[in-house]
Amino acid sequence: MRVTQGAFSFLPDLTDTEIRAQIDYALSRGWACSVEHTDDPHPRNVYWDMWGVPMFGIKDAAGVMLEVDACRKAHPERYIKVNAFDSTRGIESIALSFIVNRPQDEPGFALERQEVRGRSVRYTTRAYSADRPAGQRYR
Amino acid sequence: MNKPLDNPAITDPKARYKAGVLKYKEMGYWRPDYEPKDTDFICVFRITPQEGVDAEEAAAAVAGESSTATWTVVWTDLLTAADSYRAKAYRVDPVPNTGPGTNAEQQYFAYVAYDLILFEEGSIANVTASLIGNVFSFKPLKAGRLEDIRVPVAYVKTFKGPPTGIVVERERLDKFGRPLLGATMKPKLGLSGKNYGRVIYEALTGGLDFTKDDENINSQPFMHWRDRFLFGMEAVNRAQANSGEIKGHYFNVTAATMEDMYERADFARDLGSNIVMIDLVIGWTAIQSMSNWCRKHDMILHMHRAGHGTYTRQKNHGVSFRVIAKWLRLAGVDHLHCGTAVGKLEGDPLTVQGYYNVCREACTKQDLSRGLFFDQDWVDLRKVMPVASGGIHAGQMHQLLDLFGDDVVLQFGGGTIGHPMGVQAGATANRVALETMVKARNEGRDIKAEGPDILRAAAKWCKPLEAALETWKDVSFNYASTDTPDFVATPSASA
Numbered sequence: 001m002r003v004t005q006g007a008f009s010f011l012p013d014l015t016d017t018e019i020r021a022q023i024d025y026a027l028s029r030g031w032a033c034s035v036e037h038t039d040d041p042h043p044r045n046v047y048w049d050m051w052g053v054p055m056f057g058i059k060d061a062a063g064v065m066l067e068v069d070a071c072r073k074a075h076p077e078r079y080i081k082v083n084a085f086d087s088t089r090g091i092e093s094i095a096l097s098f099i100v101n102r103p104q105d106e107p108g109f110a111l112e113r114q115e116v117r118g119r120s121v122r123y124t125t126r127a128y129s130a131d132r133p134a135g136q137r138y139r
Numbered sequence: 140m141n142k143p144l145d146n147p148a149i150t151d152p153k154a155r156y157k158a159g160v161l162k163y164k165e166m167g168y169w170r171p172d173y174e175p176k177d178t179d180f181i182c183v184f185r186i187t188p189q190e191g192v193d194a195e196e197a198a199a200a201v202a203g204e205s206s207t208a209t210w211t212v213v214w215t216d217l218l219t220a221a222d223s224y225r226a227k228a229y230r231v232d233p234v235p236n237t238g239p240g241t242n243a244e245q246q247y248f249a250y251v252a253y254d255l256i257l258f259e260e261g262s263i264a265n266v267t268a269s270l271i272g273n274v275f276s277f278k279p280l281k282a283g284r285l286e287d288i289r290v291p292v293a294y295v296k297t298f299k300g301p302p303t304g305i306v307v308e309r310e311r312l313d314k315f316g317r318p319l320l321g322a323t324m325k326p327k328l329g330l331s332g333k334n335y336g337r338v339i340y341e342a343l344t345g346g347l348d349f350t351k352d353d354e355n356i357n358s359q360p361f362m363h364w365r366d367r368f369l370f371g372m373e374a375v376n377r378a379q380a381n382s383g384e385i386k387g388h389y390f391n392v393t394a395a396t397m398e399d400m401y402e403r404a405d406f407a408r409d410l411g412s413n414i415v416m417i418d419l420v421i422g423w424t425a426i427q428s429m430s431n432w433c434r435k436h437d438m439i440l441h442m443h444r445a446g447h448g449t450y451t452r453q454k455n456h457g458v459s460f461r462v463i464a465k466w467l468r469l470a471g472v473d474h475l476h477c478g479t480a481v482g483k484l485e486g487d488p489l490t491v492q493g494y495y496n497v498c499r500e501a502c503t504k505q506d507l508s509r510g511l512f513f514d515q516d517w518v519d520l521r522k523v524m525p526v527a528s529g530g531i532h533a534g535q536m537h538q539l540l541d542l543f544g545d546d547v548v549l550q551f552g553g554g555t556i557g558h559p560m561g562v563q564a565g566a567t568a569n570r571v572a573l574e575t576m577v578k579a580r581n582e583g584r585d586i587k588a589e590g591p592d593i594l595r596a597a598a599k600w601c602k603p604l605e606a607a608l609e610t611w612k613d614v615s616f617n618y619a620s621t622d623t624p625d626f627v628a629t630p631s632a633s634a
Contacts (some may be wrong), residue, residue, distance in 0.1 A: 001381065001382075001383075002362055003382070003383035003384075004382045004383065004384050005313060005383055005384055006348065007314075007316040007574065007577060007578075008316045008574050008577075009313065009574075010346055010567070010570045010571050010574050010577065011571070011574050011575060011597075012600070018578070018582075021581065021582045022578070022581050022582075025581035025582070025583070037198070038630065041383055042314075042383075043313065043351055043379055043382075043383050043384055043385045044385070046310070046313060056278075080456070083315075084316070089501070089519075090306075090501045090519060090522070091306060091310065092306070093306045093310060093315075094309070094310075094315040094316075095315060095316055096315055096316030096581075097313075097315040097316060097363055098316070108381070108383070109379075109380040109383060110377075110382075111380040119369050119410065120410060121369075121372070121373065121410075122411070123372070123373075123376035123411060125376070125379055125380045
């Protein structure tokens with residue numbers, strides 16, 4: 001399967017040139033970029049590991065690309081995304097987020113069902129890879 | 140422009156309160172000298188006076204009948220600080236392109252100011268009972284329409300607004316930087332719960348973020364509401380596991396009574412749904428109650444504007460949708476259908492953009508070309524996610540993105556379910572078209588001009604998109620809009 005979180009997951013994986021163009025766009029809007037990575041892509045895992053703090057001072061896409069590269073080198077088998085943060089009052093949230101690296105093999109998620117009262121079911125989504133401890137999930 | 144110098148109000152108390160009938164102007168409802176206060180509620184009505192009724196008197200009558208007046212003089216006014224309770228018509232402008240020499244009867248924009256004391260805090264029911272309670276049946280007017288309102292900041296702060304809002308909705312869904320995608324399940328009526336869930340499953344698995352009940356899906360013999368909810372949540376959860384993305388289905392909890400609606404909403408929550416839906420026809424009080432319920436239960440509230448066309452569409456009579464949108468932002472909904480401009484339903488593009496501005500901006504600026512008569516400061520009230528739904532398809536993606544930007548739910552019902560390769564393929568076509576277009580826009584391409592080329596290029600590697608573009612290549616709905624702004628190129632209207 002293919003985890004389709006992020007803005008461009010239905011497209012072929014972005015090339016470095018394409019990633020850079022998106023970062024250029026984000027910086028031109030005054031957004032701060034950050035890099036995050038995880039080996040727990042559960043849809044409700046909102047706290048991926050931060051690759052350093054958001055780069056509020058960096059105005060050049062090349063600087064952000066250096067961090068993307070460094071993160072990819074350190075964690076080639078993890079999901080890595082670039083976020084762009086808009087600090088405008090009333091937004092103060094992420095304005096763009098897209099995946100720039102993913103494991104070669106994505107086993108996906110099991111849906112567990114617990115039959116409860118009447119015909120109701122309690123659903124739990126569980127990543128097949130989550131059986132293994134953090135750091136050993138994708139190899 | 141139109142400023143009669145004399146204030147016709149009778150000021151001598153003996154003459155003013157002599158039993159009998161006075162003109163509304165004489166009773167003090169026409170006050171051309173009045174300077175609206177920042178705390179006043181301001182309305183602009185489009186009025187068509189009856190033959191022989193002058194514009195100022197008609198405007199005064201609107202002010203009177205929407206505030207303190209009755210048809211005759213009453214001495215009991217003297218027991219009150221009547222002058223402050225009277226609404227004041229303070230300005231009347233002829234509507235461009237109406238009157239002699241045109242196809243339309245003479246109409247006027249009448250500006251009326253209301254003191255804040257007239258409105259109960261936090262109650263749209265009360266606001267509407269005043270502003271549109273009596274005046275629209277009033278005989279001296281042939282027709283009247285509430286075109287726009289300016290809500291004073293002090294009154295805005297008495298409302299809690301959207302329970303979730305655009306920003307928090309995105310954080311809950313973990314989806315940023317692109318419009319959301321949805322589809323209304325079709326056929327609207329007749330599917331069993333199991334078959335209905337199948338359509339949800341296919342559409343969400345294919346790539347949509349949301350699916351939706353239609354406005355008239357409640358609990359009918361072919362599908363009782365509990366069945367719909369149970370099968371629907373199986374579909375939502377399966378699709379979530381298939382994609383690793385948060386998905387949702389708007390369960391319509393519209394029902395005969397508040398008790399029924401709460402029961403349905405509770406069940407949706409217990410099953411793990413992140414969103415419920417209501418129809419505009421349930422009324423303002425029920426809307427505000429459901430908004431409170433959603434706040435309490437961390438749910439997104441989707442509003443389908445069912446029925447609005449009965450009073451928003453005709454230019455000369457009713458209430459403009461921009462006013463409905465303002466009331467709904469105050470009342471507190473998270474999603475609001477605002478039109479597509481390019482789809483099957485009524486909507487002039489600029490007018491529709493005006494509705495989007497009302498939903499999404501921190502401060503809506505006066506913009507007569509978009510039908511916005513006033514600056515409106517929303518004082519940090521959360522923002523409503525507009526929904527574009529009705530007769531749109533993947534081939535229009537560049538137009539939709541250009542018109543509406545990122546903060547919108549694009550809903551392709553027929554454009555998903557009617558796909559020749561199946562529902563999943565239909566959903567995938569829309570998602571690929573969307574992501575392709577957002578990416579191209581961000582790369583600096585002129586999507587308005589290059590849109591069709593950009594889509595064709597993506598269709599080379601995405602068969603479902605290729606089939607969608609081929610199927611709907613000639614579909615457009617180019618009819619003249621009935622509701623367009625009337626304004627003179629040099630802005631003259633202001634608060």
